[in-house]
Amino acid sequence: KNEVEQSPQNLTAQEGEFITINCSYSVGISALHWLQQHPGGGIVSLFMLSSGKKKHGRLIATINIQEKHSSLHITASHPRDSAVYICAVLPTSGTYKYIFGTGTRLKVLA
Amino acid sequence: NAGVTQTPKFQVLKTGQSMTLQCAQDMNHEYMSWYRQDPGMGLRLIHYSVGAGITDQGEVPNGYNVSRSTTEDFPLRLLSAAPSQTSVYFCASSYSFGNEQFFGPGTRLTVL
Numbered sequence: 001k002n003e004v005e006q007s008p009q010n011l012t013a014q015e016g017e018f019i020t021i022n023c024s025y026s027v028g029i030s031a032l033h034w035l036q037q038h039p040g041g042g043i044v045s046l047f048m049l050s051s052g053k054k055k056h057g058r059l060i061a062t063i064n065i066q067e068k069h070s071s072l073h074i075t076a077s078h079p080r081d082s083a084v085y086i087c088a089v090l091p092t093s094g095t096y097k098y099i100f101g102t103g104t105r106l107k108v109l110a
Numbered sequence: 111n112a113g114v115t116q117t118p119k120f121q122v123l124k125t126g127q128s129m130t131l132q133c134a135q136d137m138n139h140e141y142m143s144w145y146r147q148d149p150g151m152g153l154r155l156i157h158y159s160v161g162a163g164i165t166d167q168g169e170v171p172n173g174y175n176v177s178r179s180t181t182e183d184f185p186l187r188l189l190s191a192a193p194s195q196t197s198v199y200f201c202a203s204s205y206s207f208g209n210e211q212f213f214g215p216g217t218r219l220t221v222l
Contacts, residue, residue: 090207
């Protein structure tokens with residue numbers, strides 16, 4: 001079993017829908033990152049969370065450290081949100097190594 | 111700032127050839143890392159560095175070498191290319207481990 005699991009693996013939505021992508025992890029962490037990988041391959045950092053909730057535009061990220069779970073929400077989804085969303089955790093084990101989920105592929109249809 | 115740059119963007123090698131993937135950043139970041147991305151497997155850490163002169167192995171280091179002689183540059187060397195090293199390679203950097211990571215555009219490598 002992977003230490004970081006994302007669900008769903010694939011998601012197709014209609015433009016305007018509210019979208020939720022989940023990330024669960026089994027290790028102790030100090031923080032969690034959400035990344036976006038565009039269809040062209042480029043990867044950008046969306047959020048870094050250690051507690052609570054962050055919002056940027058139509059994107060909202062939440063984390064519950066006790067439940068070892070984070071969610072990424074997209075409100076009023078748009079075709080340009082089509083991408084792979086990747087969750088990465090920073091273990092508290094003292095290593096300098098992120099652990100990545102395998103990503104959620106989102107396609108938003110017009 | 112150019113951010114994180116990687117060269118080349120595409121490369122085809124024959125089995126047994128060696129080559130170096132270049133990575134540079136101009137943000138004075140201490141933490142740099144190399145990942146490979148394969149279908150269905152997510153990003154896997156090859157090597158990382160927490161500062162000039164300091165490198166360490168990641169999850170999948172076999173067949174790769176790195177060095178960090180300057181803060182800016184973190185080249186990845188393939189010693190003797192194998193078809194199993196066909197992948198997309200990303201370099202990333204951050205101010206320190208745990209801070210926001212900036213990724214390069216990637217290098218698509220095919221080993222025949």
